[in-house]
Amino acid sequence: MGIGANIRNYINNNTSGILDADIKEEKELVYFYHLSEMRKSLYNWYEFKEGSKLLEIGAGFGALTGLFCERCGHVTAIAENEFRAEAIRERYKDRDNLEVMSFSLPGVTINSDKDFYRAVSEDESRIDDFLGSFDDNDRYDYIILTGVLEQLSSGHGRFLEGLVRLLAAKGKMLIATENRYGLKYLCGEKEDVSGVPFLGVQGGSGDVGVGVQGHPFSRSELLELLDRVGLTGHKLFYPLPDYRFPLQVYTDDYLPQKNIGERVLFYHDDNRSLIADEKKLYSDIIDNGVFPFVANSFLAECMKGDREFGSVDSSGDVLSPISFVALTTDRGPEAALTTVIKGDMVEKRPLYSEGGKSIQEVYRNVCEMKDRGLPVIEHELKGDVISMPYITAPALMDYMRTISDDRDKIAGIFEQLWTMILQSSDEVPESQNKILEYVENKGLNWGPILKKVYMEMMPMNCFYIDGKIYFFDQEFSRENFPAKYAMFRTILYTYINIPEIENVLPIAEVKNKYGFEEALWQIFMAEENRFVSFIRRLSDNRFFYDRLGVDEARMLDNAKRLLI
Template identity: 25%
Template sequence: MATLNLDYSTGIDQYVDDEEDLLLAHYRGEALIEQPRNSLFYLTTKERENILGWYSFQDKEVLEIGSGCGCITGTLCDSSKRVVSVEQSQKRARITFERHKERENLEVYAGNITDIPFEQKFDYVVLIGVLEYAQRFFLEYPADSFFLKKIRSLLKPDGILLVAIENRYGIKYFAGANEDHLGEPYVSLGGYSNRDVKTYGKKELEELLGNCGFPATKFYYPFPDYKLPSVIYSDEQLPSYTEAAMLPIYTYGNAVNFSIQETMAGIVKNGQFDFFSNSFLVEAGTNLSQFSDITFAKFQPKRTEDYQILSVKKNTNDFVKSPMGSRAKEHLENYQKIHEKLGKSGIKVCKVQKSSSEKEWQAEYIEGKSISELVDLAGEKSGEKGIKLEIQNLVDFFYSISDYVVLDNPVLDELKELYVEPTYVLKYGLMDLNASNILYQSNIGYVLIDQEWEESRQIPTEYAILNSLGYLYSTCPTLKSFYSLTSLFEEFGLSREKVSVLEKISDYYFIKSNPVLDEEKCEIFEQLSQYEIIQDSGASWAEKYASLSSHTKLIEDELHHQNEQVGFLSEHYNRVVEHIRQMDDQLQGRNEEVTNLSIHYNRVVDRIRELEKQLDERNQQLTDLSTNYNRVVKLLNDSEKNGD
C-alpha cells in the first residue's frame, strides 16, 4: 500500500476548493462523481496521463514534484520501480494518496521540496505544469534557476528531468486566446511584466535548463496541449502541413481572431512548428544518448477503454501499437488478421506483426505521400482540373476494390431505401478505408495503413468516398479555393440525400452497434475542439455573457492561485519564524557561554595577580637571602684574614 507523510507540512491549507473536497471524498469512497464535467473532468480523466503514458521509466526511481491531485501519478507507478510524489498542498497530497493508495511503490509527501531531506538521488524528476509557478514557491531570485538547480542536486549524475509547460508563444495566444494562468490575452507575448507566473519560448527554456546543469535537451510538442494531449510530436517527427490542418486545438471557451488549424498548416510549411507549439514536453539531462528513442506518440481519447491503443514511432521508423485496455489486445489481434488478409488478396497494405513479447504489434513504416499532399500539390500545379483528376484517381481505386451487388445486408437498414438498385460495396468490409489511411508510392501506387475495422455487413463504396472528401476538404488548403464542401460532394455524385444517410453509418457502427467510441467523451472533446472565430467587433449579448462568464471563471481560478500563494508564503513565513527562534535560542546559549567564560576569565586574572604577588614576595625573599649570604661570606673572609 502507498504511504502518506505529513511531517513536512504545516497541516493547514490556506485556501478552500469545493471541487477538491468532493474529489477527496470521491477517492475515499464517501461520494460518487458519476459524470464529471468541466474542471472535475479535467481532474479525473485518464487522458491527463497521456503526457507521459508512452514514456518508459525503465523500472527506475522517480521523484514527482507538484503532483496536484495525482492525475499522472498512476502512470508513473506503472513503469517505475519507486515513485516519490511531493505536493505543497496537504489536501492535494491526501487526494493523490487516496487516489493511488493501492500502489505498493508510491510514497506521497505533503510539504515544500526544500524542507524534505531526501537520503538518495533519483533517476528521474518529473515537473508537469509546475515550473511556471516557481516564483510562488520560492523567495530566492531568480526563482526558476534556484528551483532547477535544486532539482539537479536531487538527480543522479546521469538523471533526467522531464518538464511539461505552456509555450509563451503558442499559436493560440497569437490568435487572442487568454493566457492559461492569468486569464488575459497577449500577456505572455509581452513578457509577463511584474507577474508571479512565467512560461517560456523554446530557446529561453533551453538556455535556462542549460544554465542550471542540463546541457542536453530533447523537445516534444504535445497537441492540443500538455494537459490533454492526443498526439505528441518531436523534432525528429514533425507533422506535415496537411496533418497540421487537422491538429486538435483547445482554447477553453476563448474566441479567437483566426482559424488556428489553417494558420498552423502555413506555419509548418515554413518550418516554424516548434516555435508556435502550444506546449512543450522536454527531456533534460547531461547526454542526448540517455533520452527516449520514441519520436512520436498518438492516443485515441474518444474511444472506450476496451479499444484504447497507444501508437508510437521509434528511431527505427517502425510504428509500435500497444493495448491500453482489457479488450484492446484482442482488437490488435484482429487488426493484424485484417492486414494479413488484405496482403494475401493482392491489395498493397503495410505489414503488421506481433512482437516476441506478444505485448506489442509492429506496423511497417511506409515511405510515401499522403493523399492530402497529392491533392494539394495537384491544385497548386494545375488548379481545379488537377484536384479533380487526383481525387478521381482515388475514387477509381475505391471502386477497384469493390463489388457491384444488390444491397440486401447493409450495415444500416436505412441504406436499403437509398440504394434500391445494385451498387458498389467495399470488399472485406473496410470501415476505415478513406484518404486518411492511404499513402501513395510512385512505383507501387496506393498502400493501405491502419485498417482496424472489418464489418461482415455491406458498406457502400460511397461511404469511403464521403469520408475521404470530408477529410481532404479539411486538410487541403488549395481545395477550398475551388470548392465548397457541398459542391465537392456534388462533383463526385454525393447528393444531400445520400450524404445525410451515409453520415449516420459512423455513429451507428462506432457508438450504437459497437462500443468503440465513448459518446460522453466524444461530446466533451468535441466541445473543447470548437472555438469561435471573431468576424467583427459587434458581439451579441449572449456572446458577451459567455465571454464574461469565461472571464469570471478565469478570475476565480486566479484568485484560487493567489490564495494558494498566500498559503505558500504563510508556510515560508512560519519556517522563517521557526528559524529565527532557533537562532535566538542559539544566541542565548552563546551569551550564557560568554558570561561563563567572562567569569572564568576574571577568576583566572585574579589568580594570576595572586601568583604574581607571591612571586614578587619570593623574589624579595630571595634578594634578602642573597644579601645576607654575601654579608656572611664577607665576614668569614674578614675573619680569616685577621686570624692570619
C-alpha cells in the same frame, strides 16, 4: 461546496479507477484536468525503465500518478497541500508502490495551489527548506515537473539545481511547461498562469500589477535555464494542442506538416478573448519554419551532461529515440492506441492492457487485405506491438492536395480507391446487409454488400509511392456492410480536408457517379456520426469536444476593439 471538495468526492465515490463517465456533466475544465484519462497522453507513450524510481513534484489530485505507478517500480508523489495528498492516497489506495507527501515549508501555511509557489518566490531560501525534506541519499531515475516551473516568479535555477542533485547517475527530468509565445496565446487566449491575455508576450514575470505570480518561458529561455543548472543533455517534445490534453507529440526531428488540422483538434477553455483562430495559422507557421518558437507547450526530457557524468550519448541510447507520437487516449482502455516513430521504424501499441484486441484487429485487417492482392505496407506483429518501416513518401491525401486543381487526376484516384474497395472482400447477398437492421428506408441502391468493409481505405491511411497506393493502419471494419460506406468516407474526408477540389470536381458529381442519392448519403452520414461519437466517446469527453469551436464574429469584434 468548492471545486476541490467536488473533485475529492468524485475520487471517493468512484470504484472503477476511471472517472470520465462520472464527470461528463461538469462544465469547468479543472475537473477534467485533474480527473480525465486524456491527461495521461502526456506520458503514456514514454518508455519508462521497468523497476525505476520516480519523483512527481506537484501531483495535483493524481491525474498522472497512477500511470507512473503502472510503469515504474516506486513512485513518490508530492501534492501541493495535504488535502490533495489525501485525495491521491484514496484514489490509489490499492497501489503498494506509492508514497504520497505534501509540500512543506517551515512557518508557511499551504492551503491553496499557489501558496507554495508564492512563498518560495518571495524568499528563495525557502527552496532549500523544501529540498531539505529529502534524505541526502534519495536518488531518482525520473523527476517529473508538470505545469510547475512556470508557477514560480523567481528561483527557477535554484529550484532545479536542488532537484538535479536528487537524480540518479543516468536519471532524467521531464519538465512540461507552457510557452509564453505559444500560438494560442498569440491569438489572444487567456494565459494559464495569469488568466490575462498577452501577458507572457510582454515578459509576464512576477507581480505585474494584476496580482499575478509566475513566469512562463520561451523556448530559448528554457534551454538556457536547463544548461545553466547542469541539465546539458536535453531534448524537446512539442505536445499538441498542448501539454494538458495531447493528441500528437512532435520533436525537432519530426515537425508537423501543413495538414496538421486533419489529425489535431484545438480546444479553447475560454474563446471570448481570441482575435485569431490558431488552427488557420499553422500552415504559414510551418512554411516559415517557426513552429518550435510558437509551440503551445514544451515537454523537456533532460539529464546531467558532461559536468559530472560524461557527455550524453547523442545516438539515442540515453535520451528517448522517439521522434513523433500520435495518441487516441480519448477512445478508452479497449481502443486507445499510440503510434510512435523511432528511427526508421514505426510502432503501434495499446495504451492499456485491454487494448491488445485492437492491435490484433489492425494486424488481421492488413493481412486480409494483403491476401486479397491489395498493396499494403508490411506490418510485423510481436506480442501486442505492430512494427512497420518508416515511409518517407507522401500520404495520398497530401499528394491529392498537390494536384487539387487537376480534375482528371483527382477523379482517377477516386476510381482507383473504389476499385480497391470492391477488391478487398467477397460479396454477400443484399439480404445480409447489416444496415437494414436499423434504417427505415430499405429500398435504396445500396450497391455491393461486402463480407467485410475496411473503413479506413481512404487517403489519410495510405501512401502514394511511385504512382501506386499502399495501405496501412486499417483499424476499423464492418461486417456485411455496403462497400459504398467505405467510399462515402473517402469522399467525405477528402472534401473536408481539401475543400478546393470542389472548384474543379464538385462533390455532387462524385456522389452521382458512385450512386449516392441524397437519402443514402444522409444514412451514411448518420452512421458516421454514430461511429465517431462511439469511438471518441463524445459523451464522456464532452468537456474537450464542446470547446473546439471559435466565434468568428467575436474575434473580429475583439480585433476592432484594439483600434480604440
